[in-house]
Amino acid sequence: MIETELTRCVASFHPGATGVTGAAKLSGGASQETWTFDIVHPDGNVGAILRRAPPGYGAAPGRAAGLEAEATLMQLAHDAGLPSPKVMHVLRPEDGLGRGFIMARVEGETIARKILRDEEFAKARPMLARQLGRVIAGIHGLPQAKLPKLRGLTATKEIEDLGREYHSFNWPRPVFELALRWLRDHDPGPSSEVTLVHGDFRHGNLIIGPDGVRAVLDWELAHTGDPMEDLGWICVNSWRFGEIDKPVGGFGSREDLFAGYEEAGRKADPDRVMFWEVMGTLRWGVMCCGMMQRFRLGPDHSMERAMIGRRASETEIDLLRLLAPRGK
């Protein structure tokens, strides 16, 4: 029972804690899990989140920054006054909980459809794009010297990676080929400035309250590279959830996003952002195809994965809308 290990662990960093209650798994594949629980304390319970790779799972695969790096980045963002949960504890081997960390639980909503439709967020929606512009500018400005070791990414490398992955599926998609060709022809080259890039700055990884953004989560895909990548990714149509005329997450305009970004003392480059939006659209399409592969090859033979495979065509129509728009 995970509560036994957690009880022992919380006492080591939260003096006076007498135990934990309400531990429940929120999400998790085989190698990574997220748990919610309350730390029991005579002065009042404290909400917490455990993010971990269970014992027996080693370093993070492929593109992932690793849980220790995630904890460092989250704490750096918190220290810089950005909306980021406080990291309470980085797991040690003697905790017996695997690798990972425990952070403060931030209340709010991550489900896009609720954020875009529910009355409770009506006041937040018009200000979110600008607010997120300021937040992502803050992330890009985090001190380089304090960053953990991260992979570096350029547009050229990302095009190569996506091309290789798509070709490994051995299923011809003329629209993906068109996008790859367009990306190669429009590769803007290395960015003048290389910064920390969150890598997955979009609905699902943002906790939103009626007052606006409360926390940025999930630094798993963090890397260094072109800061415009984050601005392009949040504009990808797949994250608009039907509100296709509001490019930023279905709630705001690019102009508001850029205005917020520039308020924080940074410069947005709309052409580079558009390039990364095309890249991001293709990337989500390739990820959908990857889900289909994982469904077919197992071990996760779930119909959810299978059905995500059938969403690759959504990115094809979005790529055509970007690259070969038709008249009215």
Place this chain on the structure above:
Amino acid sequence: MQDEPTPTELIKAVADFLRTEIAPVIKGHNSFKLRVGINALDLVTRQLALAEAGDATEAARLKVLLGADGTLMELNRALSEKIASGEVDLKTPGLPEHLWQTTMDKLAVDQPNYASYKREFGK
């Protein structure tokens, strides 16, 4: 010859049962999974109805574009290679129209409620 009811009729009957009788009484994560499952059955129904005609017109367009014959898979591979090499591009007569029509036909099966599809439908 296989007997009636048709696959489409059978799948529709199952999907309707799940939708009207089972979905209202399932809670939590399984209710989400059930919705995904019903969506999958609906997708299969659409594919059974639409794929044959869509594939035939796609193959006909590809044969004209490429001036070659082959299976749909072979023709799509050939087109993909020509796009990758730059031999054909969006200025090639018929290519944009072909890519649009093929993609619209895929969306009609995969996700006819997708907002981009609804916006483009009828253009």
